[in-house]
Amino acid sequence: MLVGVPKEIKNQEYRVGLTPAGTRELVGRGHQVLVQKDAGAAVGLPDEAYVAAGATVCGDAQEIFARADMIIKVKEPQAVERAMLRRGQILYTYLHLAPDREQATDLIASGAVCIAYETITGPGGGLPLLAPMSEVAGRMSIQVAAAHLEKPAGGMGLLLAGVPGVAPGHVVVIGGGTVGTNALQMAVGMGARVTILDTNVERLRHLDLIFGNRITTMFSSAHSLERCVASADAVIGAVLIPGATAPKLVTRNMISTMKKGAVVVDVAIDQGGCFETSHPTTHAEPTFVVDGVVHYCVANMPGAVARTSTFALTNATLAHAIALAGKGWKRAMSDDPHLRAGLNVCEGQVTHEAVAKALGHKYVHAEELLA
Known part of the structure; x- marks a missing residue:
């Protein structure tokens, strides 16, 4: 799978969705990683470190969104990013959709497979990626x-x-x-x-x-x-x-x-x-x-301590990224009900009950889309 890591563009957001260490894990499993130039520079992760880990560095986000099978981010996609999403593309990031009707509308229209860190559950309970x-x-x-x-x-x-x-x-x-x-x-x-x-x-x-x-x-x-x-x-x-x-x-x-x-x-x-x-x-x-x-x-309070936050976040998100890249989203979610709980919007449907209720949308069970 080709995994894309764009540079965050939200106001004063310096975190990055994948570190060179995570890149090495994905590349070592046969995947390709495409990282936008300077995506990790603000937290002391230079482009050279990504290249050494096996990634390819590109100049703009458009290329990443156009080519990648899965986009790994930190914050919810901004309007210009949402416009670049395509049907079937995996978006793996924080979304916080309940109070954000505009974002939800755009994600539904995109047809992308949108997985929210904040609703993925853990075997022992809780929300381990949040x-x-x-x-x-x-x-x-x-x-x-x-x-x-x-x-x-x-x-x-x-x-x-x-x-x-x-x-x-x-x-x-x-x-x-x-x-x-x-x-x-x-x-x-x-x-x-x-x-x-x-x-x-x-x-x-x-x-x-x-x-x-x-x-x-x-x-x-x-x-x-x-x-x-x-x-x-x-x-x-x-x-x-x-x-x-x-x-x-x-x-x-x-x-x-x-x-x-x-x-x-x-x-x-x-x-x-x-x-x-x-x-x-x-x-x-x-x-x-x-x-x-x-x-x-x-x-985005943790963005103020972006270096600490980047490492703390990617420690938690990497395992699911590896599963999604290795199995594809359907099999990965079929195998793991905790990852399935993170599916918020998928191919034009709202697949998280609390999000659907907050936005007044029809709720579609994720299992229906996996069948």
Whole structure:
């Protein structure tokens, strides 16, 4: 199979979908790899490293999309990229389709086989291709919150860790999954006062066993959210419903009760965000202010630490890329129900139930297209 790796073109996105090490694995199995010039340069992976691994480097994305049987990317294809997709071509990347009707419409029209990292499941449960970026984003969320609480960044001028004689800041984390747990780890390590909310009492019990009296756990309800958000210096939105639009748990009214100069970080913004006041931002202009509260809603947070993120992501995505290249998408998905869960759009049909529901499209079981 000819595997194509275009350079990412989303605003300030520096990650790359395949490393030279991954290239070597594919080439060693008899596949061809075509990489766009400078695709990995921003993260210290020069063209020469890809060539040494057996890849061919080309000058433009048009050639890659025209020739490749499978496109491996990081972020969802932009409009110019979607226009180059063709029927039967495999697209293997993050998609986050539920809040993005325009992208979904274009992918359906393309007839391509669109596999989303974020809905591929794992044998032990969870979302193993989303997990590494959730780990990065969760840890970054506290780093970002601490930076934007500083006065020059628009915050209230608070040191999240505090100092002797001055209380630390209060961090509220909504959601106890991978993002929330990693945010907890960073916030606790920094010395902040931390509260986490979740509707899963077993998860809260587990976090309590890990962090003990260094955190406060609370069952998430409208009442507990109102109280916690109002008292917070920083709120981390870490809510996920796989494939679906994130629920708007924090209302505009709750935001209005927060301290002036407080910070909210909406890590769920890829799936539409869990704050009613959120809208996607970029690394170029990462924040906006609503009712005196600084909102950080960058839709590709891990792109800011692109080198770490590239290696963490490709460690997780390579095995499925090898299976798709070696078997073709139909056999690979027939053999692996976890990979099959990643099929979101295929040959003009929506094949993920949560995505179909969010977009109001007919849902077609992936098995029907594999039969």
